[in-house]
Amino acid sequence: MSQADATSLTIDAAAHQAHTQRGEFGNSDMRILSTITLLLLTAMLAFTTHAQEAGSPQKPLRVMLIPQMVPLFDAITRSSDLHFTVSTGQSYAAVIEAMCAGLTDVVWYGPASYIEARDRGCAQLLAVEERNGSSTYYAGLFVAADSDVNSVFDLSGGSLALGSSHSASSFAYPLVMLREDGLDPLKDLSALRITGSHTNSLLALKNGLVDAAGASFVSFERAVNQGSLDPRAFRVLTKSKQIPNPPIAMNTALPADIKAKLKRAMANVHEAEGIGPAAIRGYGGKLVDRYNTEVDETLFDSVISATSFLDDDYMAAILRKADAAQRG
Numbered sequence: 001m002s003q004a005d006a007t008s009l010t011i012d013a014a015a016h017q018a019h020t021q022r023g024e025f026g027n028s029d030m031r032i033l034s035t036i037t038l039l040l041l042t043a044m045l046a047f048t049t050h051a052q053e054a055g056s057p058q059k060p061l062r063v064m065l066i067p068q069m070v071p072l073f074d075a076i077t078r079s080s081d082l083h084f085t086v087s088t089g090q091s092y093a094a095v096i097e098a099m100c101a102g103l104t105d106v107v108w109y110g111p112a113s114y115i116e117a118r119d120r121g122c123a124q125l126l127a128v129e130e131r132n133g134s135s136t137y138y139a140g141l142f143v144a145a146d147s148d149v150n151s152v153f154d155l156s157g158g159s160l161a162l163g164s165s166h167s168a169s170s171f172a173y174p175l176v177m178l179r180e181d182g183l184d185p186l187k188d189l190s191a192l193r194i195t196g197s198h199t200n201s202l203l204a205l206k207n208g209l210v211d212a213a214g215a216s217f218v219s220f221e222r223a224v225n226q227g228s229l230d231p232r233a234f235r236v237l238t239k240s241k242q243i244p245n246p247p248i249a250m251n252t253a254l255p256a257d258i259k260a261k262l263k264r265a266m267a268n269v270h271e272a273e274g275i276g277p278a279a280i281r282g283y284g285g286k287l288v289d290r291y292n293t294e295v296d297e298t299l300f301d302s303v304i305s306a307t308s309f310l311d312d313d314y315m316a317a318i319l320r321k322a323d324a325a326q327r328g
Contacts, residue, residue, distance in 0.1 A: 053258075054105070054254065054255060054258045055081070055082040055083060055258055055261060055262075056081075056083060057083050060083035060084050060085045061082060061083070061084050061085075061105040061106055061254075061258070061262075062084070062085055062087070062103070062104045062105045062106070063084045063085065063086045063087070063104065063105065063106040063107070063108075064086075064087050064088070064089045064095045064098050064099070064103075064104040064106070064107050064108075065086065065087075065088055065089065065095075065107070065108045070086050071278070071279050071280070071281060072269070072279070072280050072281065073086055074279070075269050075272070075275045075279040075280055076265045076266065076269050078272070078274070078275065079265065079268070079269050079272030079273075079275060080261070080264070080265035080269075081261075082261060082262065082265055084106070087104075089107075091164055091166070091196065092109070092110055092112075092113040092164050092166030092167060093113075093164070093165075093166055095107045095109065095113070096109075096113055096116055096117045096120075096166065099117055099122050099123055099249070099251055100117060100120050100121075100122040100123075102122075102251070102253060104251065105250060105251045105254055106126065106248065106249070106250050106251070106262070107123065107248070107249050108246060108247075108248050108249075108283060109123070109246060109247055109248075109249055110166065110167050110168050110169070110246050111168040111169075111243055111244045111245075111246060111247065111300060111303045112166055112167060112168035112171070112172050112303060112307065113166040113167070113168075114246075114247045114249055114300070115300055115303060115304065116166065117249065118249070118297075121252060122251060122252055122253070123249040123250075123251070123252065124249060124250050124251070124252045124259070125247055125249055125295070125297060126247070126248045126249055126250045126259075126262060126263065126266060126293065127247070127248045127263070127266045127267070127291040127292060127293045127295070128244065128245050128246075128247050128248070128291070128292050128295045128299065129245050129246075129248075129282035129283060129288040129290075129291055129292075130245075130288060130289055130290050130291065130292045131282070131286070131287070131288045131289050132289065135244060135245045135292060135295060135299065136242035136243060136244055136245060137169070137216060137217065137218055137242075137243055137245055138169075138216065138217050138239050138240050138241075138242065138243065139168070139169035139170070139173040139174060139177075139214060139215065139216050139217070139239075139240040139243060140214075140215065140216075140217055140220070140236045140237070140238065140239050140240065141155075141160075141174055141177055141178075141212050141213070141214055141236070141237040141238050142202060142205060142212065142213045142214075142215060142220065142234050142235065142236060142237065143205070143211065143212050143213075143234070143235050143237045144205060144206075144208075144233065144234065144235070145232060145233050145234055145235045147211065147235065149211060149212065149237065150237075151181070151237070152177065152178060152181035152182075152183060152237060152238055153181055153182060153183065155178070155183060155188075155189065155211060155212055155237075156183060156188045156189075157188070157189070157190050158189060158190060158210075158211035158212065159189060159190055159191040159192070159193065159209075159210040159211050159212070159325070160174065160178075160185070160189055160191075160192055160193070160210060160211065160212050160213070160214065161192075161193045161194075161195050161200075161201035161202075161204040161205060161209070161210040161212070161213040161214065162174055162175075162192060162193070162194050162195065162201060162213075162214050162322075163194075163195060163196060163197050163198050163200065163201050163214065163215065164194075164196055164197060165194065165315065165318075165319065167198075168243055168303060168307075169198070169214075169215065169216035169219075169240070169243055170197070170198045170201060170214050170215050170216065170219070171194075171214065172303075172306075172307045172310060173214070173240045173243060173306070173307075174214025174240075175214075175307075175310070175318070176240065176306050176307060177214075177238055177240055179309065181238070185318065185321075186314075186317055186318065186321060189321075191210075191321070191322075191325035192318060192321050192322040192325055193209065193210055193322060193325055193326070194319070194322045198215035198216055198219030198220070198223075199215075199219060199223050199228060201213040201214060201215055202215050202219075202220060202223060202229055202234070203228070203229075205234070206229065206233060206234075212237060216243075216284075217239075218283065218284040218286055219284060220234070221284075221286075222284050222285060222286075241302070241306070242302070243302075243303065244299045244300050244302070244303060245282070245283065246283040247300075248266070248291070250262055263293045266291045266293050267290075267291065267292075267293040267294075269291065270289065270290040270291070
């Protein structure tokens with residue numbers, strides 16, 4: 001019997017009791033009517049509370065992504081009782097602010113932007129995509145195929161395109177790679193160009209606007225697959241150390257039971273009946289095996305260690321140098 005049927009029977013029974021007792025109790029009519037009203041209000045409140053639970057069709061969890069990866073969340077809905085509305089953030093900065101302002105419940109971050117949101121107290125790790133047992137990826141410094149730049153040190157006096165300042169693989173790690181090979185981006189490069197995304201940096205390189213570009217290999221491959229870039233026109237100058245895969249995070253303000261449901265759903269979606277590999281593609285559209293919800297925060301310690309030089313003063317200097325190059 002459904003909750004609605006049970007409620008109906010309860011109310012009917014109370015009404016019947018009121019009718020049969022009318023002659024015996026006379027002045028008790030008002031008390032009986034009050035009892036019926038209380039039962040009805042209780043039933044309506046229970047139904048409304050259930051309908052408005054986070055993750056229900058009436059109150060779906062709000063997801064914000066940089067890449068539009070709707071299929072994964074459609075798959076989670078099909079394999080669980082959680083529902084989502086998915087929107088696209090215009091930048092890493094935008095999704096950080098959206099989560100910290102309580103405007104979204106789930107965000108797919110880059111590693112650096114996740115650390116920023118986590119340190120602000122609004123993001124909690126939900127899952128990291130995994131492929132062949134690995135939860136890491138790589139960034140690279142790319143140059144034109146016909147470039148005479150054959151080592152990182154050869155970039156001295158040259159120019160570099162970077163993506164969003166909140167990106168690990170298109171901003172922080174390209175700077176890390178320069179420093180590891182003895183170049184100071186502030187002193188040894190003639191110009192920095194901040195383009196806002198991996199693809200824009202690679203396009204700046206393609207169009208001869210810079211001597212090198214920083215981007216993830218995933219983004220490079222995606223741009224090639226989409227026909228935006230000809231891989232023969234590029235060469236990899238150097239490859240970064242391992243970077244943790246972009247994490248999926250949940251808002252710390254979510255109720256504990258909803259967080260637990262999200263973790264279970266994310267952990268098991270790859271095993272759900274009727275859900276194939278294409279339905280759970282990872283960041284950038286790449287195929288993954290599963291989403292690891294047991295990964296520890298220490299996975300991101302390497303990012304903090306490698307990018308520790310990027311304090312507020314250094315970042316401000318980088319942005320000033322890029323602004324000066326843009327103004328000519």
